Amino acid sequence: MILGIGSGSTIVYAVTRLAERVRKEGLKIVCIPTSFQAQQLIVTNNLTLGSLDTTPELDCAIDGADEVDDKLTLIKGGGGCQTQEKIVASCARKLVIVADSTKNSTSLGQQYKKIPVEVIPLAYNPILQRITQKFGGTAELRMGKMKAGPIVSDNGNFIVDWFFPTGIEDWKTVNERIKMMPGVVETGLFVDMAQIAYFGGPDGSLSVKLAS
Numbered sequence: 001m002i003l004g005i006g007s008g009s010t011i012v013y014a015v016t017r018l019a020e021r022v023r024k025e026g027l028k029i030v031c032i033p034t035s036f037q038a039q040q041l042i043v044t045n046n047l048t049l050g051s052l053d054t055t056p057e058l059d060c061a062i063d064g065a066d067e068v069d070d071k072l073t074l075i076k077g078g079g080g081c082q083t084q085e086k087i088v089a090s091c092a093r094k095l096v097i098v099a100d101s102t103k104n105s106t107s108l109g110q111q112y113k114k115i116p117v118e119v120i121p122l123a124y125n126p127i128l129q130r131i132t133q134k135f136g137g138t139a140e141l142r143m144g145k146m147k148a149g150p151i152v153s154d155n156g157n158f159i160v161d162w163f164f165p166t167g168i169e170d171w172k173t174v175n176e177r178i179k180m181m182p183g184v185v186e187t188g189l190f191v192d193m194a195q196i197a198y199f200g201g202p203d204g205s206l207s208v209k210l211a212s
């Protein structure tokens, strides 16, 4: 199986379990990373590392999410990895989301208040202005906590966080319009990409949401 490996804190649990099964059951799995973190995760768990250069068609990708609505529209990119995550997910026949129950919502904005957008550094200020002029809300350049200056993505770009207003329903159109702005590399909006989401509860319970 060719499997995309997502980024973030939740995917770590899935990869640990996957590595256990590969060891015990001798599963043959090639893992395609979605970030530097995912690559390290694959290597440190002794899984087989692949790339889109050699395997551009994936059976499945597993990833976390910052919020999942009832249509399985996702907000991703809390860790700034949405561009590679979306590329890998777009190459996979199936996208499976693993998250804790706080990420589960009926409509976006109930849990997570912003859409991360990866941008070419030169364009960050015009993009901050265009997004808020077109759609409202506020937007800011993501700054480092330990690093002085802006966060730089794995692709060498900046991240703009758009704190969107309430009431937006047509996320597909919003996503397309933001993507058309010169300098935008990728948004953290994943529309019609995930087929299934698993949510773990604090008591060990599991709930599942399927794309309609």
Ligand SMILES: O=C[C@H](O)[C@H](O)[C@H](O)COP(=O)(O)O
Pocket: 006, 007, 008, 009, 010, 011, 063, 064, 065, 066, 076, 077, 078, 079, 080, 081, 082, 085
């Ligand atoms: O950029 C980061 C990714 O999109 C993550 O998958 C997302 O932020 C969820 O991360 P976590 O599992 O840490 O909540």
